Amino acid sequence: MQLGKIIGQVVSTRKEGKVQGLKILVARYLDEHLQETGKTAACVDTVQAGVGDVVLLCSSSSARMTAMTQGVCTDNAVVGIVDTVSSGSKILYQKSDNR
Template identity: 40%
Template sequence: MLLGRVTGTVVASQKEPLMDGLTFLVVRQLGVDNTESGGYVVAVNAVGAGVGEVVMYASGSSARQTAVTQNRPCDAVIMAIVDTWEIDGETMYVK
């Protein structure tokens, strides 16, 4: 999984029917020092995350292992909202 910050939303009315009802969020990847690294992904929201929140997301076939994404053409899913993380004993982020 990677850490990221939810920074936006994507609206797409014309889509593969299996994706109906899913929410697409733009997630910017975070480094372990809590700075944005430049990369992003559009991920399905499986945990009720909102814009501005720090999350973990899973990619590839693992992104289809949630109730909302199973058997759907989805290659990235937000599967957790992060409370805190620490590196070498130092807290890098607190919700």
């Protein structure tokens, strides 16, 4: 999986049948220092994430292994909202309380 930050949403009314009704978020990939990279993806949201959330992104066939995406033509899903990223005793990222 990769770390990402939710930066937007995609609305598409003419979609292939199986993607209908799913929320599609735009995520920017982050490196391990939580710095933004140039890479983005449009991902099915399975955890009610919102803009600004730091999340776990899952790609390829594994993106279909959630209850919401089984058999769905998506190759990216948001599968977790990140609380902390740590390296030993050092905290690299902590979700703020007011989110």
